Amino acid sequence: QKSSTMLYADKRALETNLKVELLEIREKELNFYTNNCQNIGTQAAMLAGFAFAGMMQPLPDQPEVLRVLFLVSTVSALGLQLVTVVTTTLLSMLSPGLALRGPDGSMHTAVDGMVDEYRLSFYTFMLGLIATHFAAAFFVWLVFLWWQAAVLSFCIFFSLAMLYRMTRAHPRGDRRRYGGDMGRCGNA
Template sequence: CRLSSNCSQPLRAWSTGSRGRCGAKMLQIYKNEAITHVQREQMEIRQMELDWYTRNYDTMAMQAAMFAGFAFEQITEPVPEGTNKMLEVVYVVLTASTLGFELCVCMSCTFCCIFGKGLALRGPNGARSVHIAIDNLHKEQKLVFTQFLLGIVGYLLSHVVEMWIYFRPRIAFTVSIPLVIFFLAIVYYVVTIVDQLLLTDDKALDGQIDAWSPYERIQDLDEEIYRPLDNKHQLYKNGRTMSTNGGTGIS
């Protein structure tokens, strides 16, 4: 009996230790799962911002492409002979400016949508790459929107000048009055809407949660585990290649 009791004590100790190690591993898994769940919730919030910015860029790109097509058709039409040089220069400059601004908007929107989403999805720094992508989309949006508005202003003004080139002064004056009225109305409504709906940076909220920033330093576990093995295999392969070349040289 004593022998059996003495033999059972190491077995109980071994089973207790194995259960303790198993419990520690399970706790580690649960902790990692909790951290991953927290990060996924934050990324879902930031995904809403990313989708909102990309939709804005898509909308501006479509409208800018339409105005660029109108401006290109306008600038390819020859100006009648005998046109006042000042009117001709102003007309060509306004039309070319419209075409240039709207093409810049199209290219900027295309690059922002492609590379912004690519950085957020495949960035090497995980959550920090998402923050960098969204912050840069936010910064570029103001510049792109300004270029879009300048292109529209140039397009409307070029049509006012166009009336004085292709029509007699009396007809041009009659047509210019409603064009100028609509131009001023558009400017008024744009300024009013922007003033009432646009949020400044100090009042706008974002989806980044500063309390969770320490968890953003977590790297890709699969890559962190595989990279040392891959580097070790590469060093071993290079070492074998060098030794083979050295042996060949000696012989």
């Protein structure tokens, strides 16, 4: 009787220690994504400011098509970056709050939800960055001589190509490599 009770107590202690270690790992994940959200939100706010300043620029009346394209891309950049700012701010505030004050198991819910929403925020940020590049390209064709605009457009699209290359080179979190569902152990 005593040995089975001791064995059961050892099992419970091992499970408790495992849960504590797992929660420490999940807390590190939560802090990682919270910091990333704050960083992306800061950059998105800066780019939204650039887009707003771009809308205030006096533009020549002709060609009308380029003016409309410039304004559409500028407003799109502004909107996408503001959505990113709001989303990342809410994620940075609400996810740690859920993890700290939620019911048992809410750390996992907070981190898993934050990962998904972080990805959407990152994609929104990238779309806003692309719209900013297009706004710059349309702007140079409105304001500069054709040969100057061609050189500047080349630089802008080279920057876009490098941005694409860097995001494609970004390592993906392939869950299959780590054995399936990361961060979960039983009912922890």
